[in-house]
Every structure is written in C-alpha cells, then in structure tokens.
Amino acid sequence: MSEIPEHCPGVTSDTAGKASACAGCPNQTVCSSGEAKKPDPGIGLVRDRLSQVRNKILILSGKGGVGKSTVTALLSRFVARSNPEKNVAVLDIDICGPSQPRVLGVLGEQVHQSGSGWSPVYVEDNLSVMSIGFLLGSPDDAVIWRGPKKNGMIRQFLSEVDWGSLDYLFIDTPPGTSDEHLSAVTYLSEADLTGAILVTTPQEVALLDVRKEIDFCFKVKIKVLGVVENMSTFVCPTCRKSSEIFPASTGGARRMCEELGVPFLGGLPLDPALAKCCDDGEDFLAVLEGSRVVDDLKDVVTGVLKCCK
Amino acid sequence: MLDNIKHIILVLSGKGGVGKSTVSTQLSLALREGGYKVGLLDIDLCGPSVPYLLQLEGKDVHQSEAGWIPIYLDKEQQLAVMSIGFLLNNRNSSVVWRGPKKTSMVKQFLTDVCWGDLDYLIIDTPPGTSDEHITVMENLKEIKCDGAVIVTTPQQVSIEDVRKEITFCKKTGIAIIGLVENMSGFVCPHCSDCTNIFSKGGGESLAEILKIPLLGTLPIDPKVGQLLGKCCTKEYPDSPLSKEFQSIVNKIVEI
Numbered sequence: 417m418s419e420i421p422e423h424c425p426g427v428t429s430d431t432a433g434k435a436s437a438c439a440g441c442p443n444q445t446v447c448s449s450g451e452a453k454k455p456d457p458g459i460g461l462v463r464d465r466l467s468q469v470r471n472k473i474l475i476l477s478g479k480g481g482v483g484k485s486t487v488t489a490l491l492s493r494f495v496a497r498s499n500p501e502k503n504v505a506v507l508d509i510d511i512c513g514p515s516q517p518r519v520l521g522v523l524g525e526q527v528h529q530s531g532s533g534w535s536p537v538y539v540e541d542n543l544s545v546m547s548i549g550f551l552l553g554s555p556d557d558a559v560i561w562r563g564p565k566k567n568g569m570i571r572q573f574l575s576e577v578d579w580g581s582l583d584y585l586f587i588d589t590p591p592g593t594s595d596e597h598l599s600a601v602t603y604l605s606e607a608d609l610t611g612a613i614l615v616t617t618p619q620e621v622a623l624l625d626v627r628k629e630i631d632f633c634f635k636v637k638i639k640v641l642g643v644v645e646n647m648s649t650f651v652c653p654t655c656r657k658s659s660e661i662f663p664a665s666t667g668g669a670r671r672m673c674e675e676l677g678v679p680f681l682g683g684l685p686l687d688p689a690l691a692k693c694c695d696d697g698e699d700f701l702a703v704l705e706g707s708r709v710v711d712d713l714k715d716v717v718t719g720v721l722k723c724c725k
Numbered sequence: 726m727l728d729n730i731k732h733i734i735l736v737l738s739g740k741g742g743v744g745k746s747t748v749s750t751q752l753s754l755a756l757r758e759g760g761y762k763v764g765l766l767d768i769d770l771c772g773p774s775v776p777y778l779l780q781l782e783g784k785d786v787h788q789s790e791a792g793w794i795p796i797y798l799d800k801e802q803q804l805a806v807m808s809i810g811f812l813l814n815n816r817n818s819s820v821v822w823r824g825p826k827k828t829s830m831v832k833q834f835l836t837d838v839c840w841g842d843l844d845y846l847i848i849d850t851p852p853g854t855s856d857e858h859i860t861v862m863e864n865l866k867e868i869k870c871d872g873a874v875i876v877t878t879p880q881q882v883s884i885e886d887v888r889k890e891i892t893f894c895k896k897t898g899i900a901i902i903g904l905v906e907n908m909s910g911f912v913c914p915h916c917s918d919c920t921n922i923f924s925k926g927g928g929e930s931l932a933e934i935l936k937i938p939l940l941g942t943l944p945i946d947p948k949v950g951q952l953l954g955k956c957c958t959k960e961y962p963d964s965p966l967s968k969e970f971q972s973i974v975n976k977i978v979e980i
Contacts (some may be wrong), residue, residue, distance in 0.1 A: 421825075423829065424825050478772050479741060479742055479772060480740060480741005480743075480852040481742020481743055481883070482741075482742055512853035513740060513741075513852060513885075515882050515885070519882060555885060556892045557889065557892065558854050558889040558892040559854060559889070560859065560893055560896065560897075561855060562855060563823050563856055566855065590741075590852070591741040591742075591772060592772060593771045593819045593820060594770075594821070594823060594856075595823050595855075597821075598821065617742075621746070621777055621778060622742070624774065625771075627816070627817040628818065628819040628820070629819065631817050635819065650911065650920075652913040652916060652918065652920060653920060654913065654918040655916035657913070659913060659915070659947070661945055661947055662950065663951065665951065686922060688920055688922045688924075691922060691923050695880050695881040695882055
C-alpha cells in the first residue's frame, strides 16, 4: 500500500486505473476492473457489529489539545454514573496520540482476544474502552503509520471489538480532517451514526480549525449535535476571581455557532483539578463533586442526550 | 530549492494545541529581529494556523517560472511564509485529504517554493507521527536539517504523546535540538499568585529521562495569543515570558 502514486485519482473515481498516474501502480488492474469501486466490505461488517449499539457519537475538533479526550471521558463517565442500567463505551481512534487509557485510568491494561473479537478494557461495570494505547508495548512506542495502515486499524476497531450491547458509544478522534476521520465516517456510513459533538476553546486560532471541521461535517453529511467550549474561563484557586486565558476575541464558540447555524451545547471552565484528574486517571466526578465543571457538564450532557435515542 | 538555506529547524510535538505554531511564529519573528533572513513553512494541511497568527490571511501566492513565491510579512522581505492557508479561497473550508494527497502537497512545499537565500527555515508541523512527518523526514534526508525543537505542555497526557514524537525522531535520525515546555504556569492578574494549570515540571523530567536539552519553560500569558504578527520580545521586552523566550532563541542560534 505504500506504493500509492502521487496523483492517484482515488479508487472510487471514474478514471481509477485509467489515469496517467495509474501506470505502474500495482493496483492498476484491480482499479480498472471496477472491483475497487464496490463498497468496502468493512462497511457491512461495521454495521453488523454495531447493530447492538443504540447511539454512536463522534467527538471531533479540527484543533488539537482543546480537550476532545477530556470531554469524551467526562461525558462517558457522567452518563455511565447517572444511568447505572445503561452501557457506555469509548473508542479512541487517535492512532498516533491515544489519550484515553491515561484519562480513564486504565493505563497499562491489556486487551484480550476471544472468539467473538477483542474484549475492551472495563473502567466501570458499565463503562468500557478500546484504544491503540493498549496494544503498544511501551509508552515510548511511536506509531509511525501512513494513512492506509491507520485506516485498517480503525476498521478493525469498529468491526472487531466485542462491545456487547451498548446504549452509548463515544468515539474520540485525533485533530484534523484526514484519514482517521474519513475512515470512521466511511465505515460508519451504514451504521446509523447519531452525530458529532465538536470541542473547541474560545480563542480564534482554535475556532479557525473548528470551523473547518464543521465544514467537513457538512461535506460528509454528519449531523452536528453541538459545540462544547472547553477552557472557557479560569477561576484562580487563590482569589476565586476569573480570568480569560484563551480570550474569546471573536466572540468564542457561541458566536461561531450562531454564524454557522449549529447548536451551542455549553462551556466548561478551565480547572487545574480537572487537568490533574486527567493526568492521574481519577474519576473527576468523584473528586470534583459540586464543582463548577460538574455543574456545567450537566447542561452539556442534557443537550447531548436530547439528540439520542 | 533548499540549497541556499543555512539552517532548517523543525517544530514538532506529538500533541496538538501545545503551541507549535505560536513557538514557530514567535521564533521566526525573533530571528528576524536578530537580523536574520527567515522562512516559515506551515505543513499543517488540515489546520493551518500560521496565516492567522501572522495576520496574513487572504494573501495570494503567486507562481513564477522558478516556483511559488512565498508571502512576505514585511517590505524588506526578511520573513517569508508559506502555508496551505494561502491556497484556500475561504477560511472556513476544510481540506479533506487522505495521506497520499497530503504527501504530494508537502513534497511540493519542500521542492517548489522559491525561498531564495535564507538564514533559517522554520517548519511548523501538525500533531502526530504520520504522513506529513514521514514525508518531511524523507525529503530532508538529502538536505542538512539542523534538527527539531519539540514543544510540550507540562501535563502527563501531553508528555505521553511527545515521548512518541521523540521516538519518531530517534528512529528516523532527526537530531533533537531541545524541548520547550509551554503553558507552564499562569500568574493570576488579580492576586499575582501562580497556578500550574496544566501541572508542572513535566518538561524538565522528560528532558532528564530522555537525555535531551530543555531549552526553556514558557509561562501562560494571554497577551501572547493576541500578538498576531508582532514579536513578543519586542512588544513586551520585560515580561517573564519574553525573557525566557529570548533565552530559548539564543540557545537555538548558538547551535
């Protein structure tokens, strides 16, 4: 797969196998026969595997480091804790920088393979997680993969994990609008994806990339459930006064949502205790009970669950 | 195209949102203040931040016989910039490309831009260890690259991804110039107490474990995000951040 020609027209295009760039490509015969144009068999496998999953939600952001993984963990912990009868799972498709094992406190756990597929790692009785982080031997291991290999991994994650029956599957993604996102969206195209939650921080340099991500959602026809603004304000633990660390010079997420016509789900404050919980993998809901983060999170969760079955 | 460039420096981080683009732009501006001729190449194709951070959004790249002419920040043409942001006609549109297309774009950026004579070329990268990074590494094999400046924040969750990036550098033979710890502490403007929002000391301990130089630790300063094309060491020469940043720049220049 590493031999893809530079100007590959794409396997689904009309000129697949017939363009000048195709000369010499090992896949030329397959492409020109039209075989490659048929839908990926993975789509059917994913649909079947996820037929027992009621709600599938992508957590996206064009920008890195805005809190996609934190928000994913907060949402899943919150939903799992407040609905003990519901089953919740997190799938981390950030292949190069998986954060879920640490944030959910299951670093160093192993994934087991059984006849029915990979068994996810359980954080709570009703909260399981799957990430490439569980498959790496050491924390220094780098996954230096080009797109097609990442694509194969995501296909396996979506079609071969034995989740059992789930009420909510939250899919945490890397930043950008590239292979991982396209793969996830393609494989989930027949699996009845509920929609996407976008995470941002208030400053323009983050919003700039998040607008691109919303544009991506429009292009590939994913429903935008709403935008969460993370790190909205910072409350000094000494004097309790608020400051803006990432100033919303262009009106923040709320204004962007108005401009683009997508729902605004709410903001979460920047709390050093939350950052510490993420590093230590502690359950923030227990540690931060009664804090503003948890109060604000309630509003966000309410907004998300309204869009779910 | 890169023959007349004296130094090439990559700015890398496994993690997103740690300040790669801020460090890249401020480093370029500070080098320009130091009298050097500088080029800044942004190879983050899905989330280019450099045009905004330098207030160059909406500028058009022109093609000449020799190749693409970069955008100059100043009349004196001391700082040249190239980014995919200049090739998009709408700042909201997304670049939805898979690896091979990204690879060929990065290749073009490396081979088709007319930089002219430069003292420094700073290359700002996206997070991760995938197509863009592999392509840059492969293409810089034949040309001397001084090495990589790695940016992190102090949290473990960021350090974890940065360790992977360092492994990538080691595996692919990219020299590591050093580590910059960004967003180290925040001094409350109301009570002047310093809070370590994203924990503390992560960069220092990482540098120690992996035996790489720590170039410096930058505090959080909301003013920096709003500099937009201005150089921190010139605008706020007395702020703790600017002093630390200048010392980082000096260390890089010495190499």
